[in-house]
Amino acid sequence: MIEITSLTNDKVKYWSKLNKRKYREEEGLYLVESEHLVKEALNFGIVECVMTVSEDEYDVPTYHVTKEIMNKISELESAPKIMAVVKKNKIKDIEGNxxxxxxxxxxxxxxxxxxxxxxxxxxxxxxxxxxxxxxxxxxxxxxxxxxxxxxxxxxxxxxxxxxxxxxxxxxxxxxxxxxxxxxxxxxxxxxxxxxxxxxxxxxxxxxxxxxxxxxxxxxxxxxxxxxxxxxxxxxxxxxx
Amino acid sequence: MIEITSLTNDKVKYWSKLNKRKYREEEGLYLVESEHLVKEALNFGIVECVMTVSEDEYDVPTYHVTKEIMNKISELESAPKIMAVVKKNKIKDIEGNxxxxxxxxxxxxxxxxxxxxxxxxxxxxxxxxxxxxxxxxxxxxxxxxxxxxxxxxxxxxxxxxxxxxxxxxxxxxxxxxxxxxxxxxxxxxxxxxxxxxxxxxxxxxxxxxxxxxxxxxxxxxxxxxxxxxxxxxxxxxxxx
CATH class of the missing domain: 3.40.1280.10 (SPOUT methyltransferase, trefoil knot domain)
Incomplete structure (x- = not known):
């Protein structure tokens, strides 16, 4: 687990940018907030995890951050303990309705x-x-x-x-x-x-x-x- | 039409308070924002209207206010031109489903x-x-x-x-x-x-x-x- 404590760390800036459509489109990535959604996302292409807790660790690069950092990145009123950077869905040909x-x-x-x-x-x-x-x-x-x-x-x-x-x-x-x-x-x-x-x-x-x-x-x-x-x-x- | 320009006018404070459940319950009143809803509400007990425009006038006491006042009262991201103070629905005995x-x-x-x-x-x-x-x-x-x-x-x-x-x-x-x-x-x-x-x-x-x-x-x-x-x-x- 990698520790980040500075609000001005490049990674923190990068994650925050993913709240903007333009950056999500450039990167092909987006943020998933809160534990139950991160767990669901695990089968669908998590790139990295960001968390304020340290109990859970998933099999992807994981960053341990302060609550202030999580507040900065999160779009929720009360920031979650865990979020993940996830790859956008792969686009498939249309089959079915x-x-x-x-x-x-x-x-x-x-x-x-x-x-x-x-x-x-x-x-x-x-x-x-x-x-x-x-x-x-x-x-x-x-x-x-x-x-x-x-x-x-x-x-x-x-x-x-x-x-x-x-x-x-x-x-x-x-x-x-x-x-x-x-x-x-x-x-x-x-x-x-x-x-x-x-x-x-x-x-x-x-x-x-x-x-x-x-x-x-x-x-x-x-x-x-x-x-x-x-x-x-x-x-x-x-x-x- | 009554003109109000001061953000600290008692009426302005009163309207703002109606954004809180407690005051709505005390007064039996609530706020309805934006023209199409105010028009719908006309048949259901409008007490007074508040507006930044002056073309429209409904058959109820109407206050003309500044945009700053409307911004203060409104819960919308961009404040409407018109809102109304409306009486809560009369509670009737249950009939039907x-x-x-x-x-x-x-x-x-x-x-x-x-x-x-x-x-x-x-x-x-x-x-x-x-x-x-x-x-x-x-x-x-x-x-x-x-x-x-x-x-x-x-x-x-x-x-x-x-x-x-x-x-x-x-x-x-x-x-x-x-x-x-x-x-x-x-x-x-x-x-x-x-x-x-x-x-x-x-x-x-x-x-x-x-x-x-x-x-x-x-x-x-x-x-x-x-x-x-x-x-x-x-x-x-x-x-x-």
């Missing part, structure tokens, strides 16, 4: 969507341009370790839809009322579901390229559901 | 649960001891105005369950795997659904007093769903 996210902005929503996707057997999440970074610390936390288990891709949604259509995917858009009631649909063989921005829904040009439109039946008293709730209910139904 | 929350801690989860409850026809939410305050600004925001439309009660969960049982309610607990698969259940005439704490689920003594246990079928890769997601999927199914 796809959840496409069109400008999802809220990190808590994205994390929750990732968690539900794994729960309901969705293997691939495609983050369109304008989505929050999936390796943002709040996304990582709210995914409860499910981030490690999903194939995460990103890029232009319209290009992806074109490719998927050539591969006989059914492209499923979502609207608040109009379309097929999700509870009553027949199941599709290969599908890609598109969930849109929290306030504005799926963008019009993306919506225009869909094959079908799904909606969730609800009371007239309520205009719309939270994006993570809508995504989860539809994935739950498509997985039945 | 009930969602019981056992130590739900995350304000975003609670707001999302309230929004889904209204969407899926649940009329009453009972907040057990140890729940986050429903009039917390983050709850109000994430409920997207649905907070105004639901009967919110609070107190001891075990006492409530006893009363509901005497009134022939079916008490539905939730567990991660064990019990009735929610997709396959027969519908109940009168039910109360219990959703537990984000990390620890429903407490044991509450769980022991349930008539049935529901679970949502999911992949072995995922241990559990987010509490708001689980609550929403079950309410969605019970409302079919």
């Amino acid at each position: 796809v959840l496409i996210l069109d400008r999802i902005q809220d990190p808590g929503n994205l994390g929750t969507i990732i968690r539900s996707a794994v729960a309901f057997g969705v293997k691939n999440i495609f983050l369109g341009e304008g989505c929050v970074d999936a390796y943002n610390s709040k996304v990582v936390r709210s995914s409860e370790g499910m981030l490690f288990k999903i194939n995460l891709l990103s890029g232009n949604v319209l290009n992806l839809i074109e490719k998927l259509k050539n591969d006989n995917y059914r492209i499923l858009g979502t609207r608040v009322t109009d379309g097929l009631e999700v509870k009553k649909i027949n199941l599709f063989d290969k599908w890609a579901l598109i969930i849109g921005n929290e306030g504005r829904g799926v963008s019009e040009e993306v919506l225009n390229s869909c094959d079908d439109y799904l909606y969730i039946k609800m009371s007239d008293n309520c205009e719309s559901l939270n994006a993570a709730i809508a995504a989860s209910i539809i994935m739950y139904e498509l997985n039945r | 009930v969602l019981i929350l056992d130590r739900i801690q995350d304000p975003g989860n609670l707001g999302t649960i309230i929004r889904s409850a209204v969407a899926f026809g649940v009329k009453n939410i009972f907040l057990g001891e140890g729940c986050v305050d429903a009039y917390n600004s983050k709850v109000v925001r994430s409920s997207e105005g649905m907070l105004f439309k639901i009967n919110l009660l609070s107190g001891n969960v075990l006492n409530l369950i006893e009363k509901l049982k005497n009134d022939n309610y079916r008490i539905l607990g939730t567990r991660v795997t064990d019990g009735l698969e929610v997709k396959k259940i027969n519908l109940f005439d009168k039910w109360a659904l219990i959703i537990g704490n984000e990390g620890r689920g429903v407490s044991e003594e509450v769980l022991n007093s349930c008539d049935d246990y529901l679970y949502i079928k999911m992949s072995d890769n995922c241990e559990s769903l987010n509490a708001a997601i689980a609550a929403s999927i079950i309410m969605y199914e019970l409302n079919r």
Whole structure:
């Protein structure tokens, strides 16, 4: 175990930088905070561990730091005892169903969507341009370790839809009322579901390229559901 | 419209205090931030409006304040142009189905649960001891105005369950795997659904007093769903 006590140590600066999307993208790395997530991450490519305690040691380079250093690096209100630098997921070719996210902005929503996707057997999440970074610390936390288990891709949604259509995917858009009631649909063989921005829904040009439109039946008293709730209910139904 | 420019004005201090649960409970009032929510709240008991703009005027006492004052009162990262002091919902006797929350801690989860409850026809939410305050600004925001439309009660969960049982309610607990698969259940005439704490689920003594246990079928890769997601999927199914 390597001891670090100075707040201005280069390693400390380096870890802090990983809280910024730009550095995560440059390095292909991100931070995972707190013991239960670090343990989950162990099977998925930990580069190094940082901890204020010294009991636990994992089979990776481990740094023992002061609480002040941990406070500096951590994005949590109360800094954890352990965090890890983790390699971003390896990007694989798409096999199986796809959840496409069109400008999802809220990190808590994205994390929750990732968690539900794994729960309901969705293997691939495609983050369109304008989505929050999936390796943002709040996304990582709210995914409860499910981030490690999903194939995460990103890029232009319209290009992806074109490719998927050539591969006989059914492209499923979502609207608040109009379309097929999700509870009553027949199941599709290969599908890609598109969930849109929290306030504005799926963008019009993306919506225009869909094959079908799904909606969730609800009371007239309520205009719309939270994006993570809508995504989860539809994935739950498509997985039945 | 009354003009206020001093950060130390008594009204400003009073509004700021409403960000604390204790004062909201003493006053029976809470703050609603941003125009679309203030407009929704108009039908549900606005006491007064506070705004930095002067175009809009509602039919209630209205205060024109500086941006600095708004920043001081607001809990948002970027302060809104309008907020309102709103009367807490009138508490009504329980009629119809009930969602019981056992130590739900995350304000975003609670707001999302309230929004889904209204969407899926649940009329009453009972907040057990140890729940986050429903009039917390983050709850109000994430409920997207649905907070105004639901009967919110609070107190001891075990006492409530006893009363509901005497009134022939079916008490539905939730567990991660064990019990009735929610997709396959027969519908109940009168039910109360219990959703537990984000990390620890429903407490044991509450769980022991349930008539049935529901679970949502999911992949072995995922241990559990987010509490708001689980609550929403079950309410969605019970409302079919």
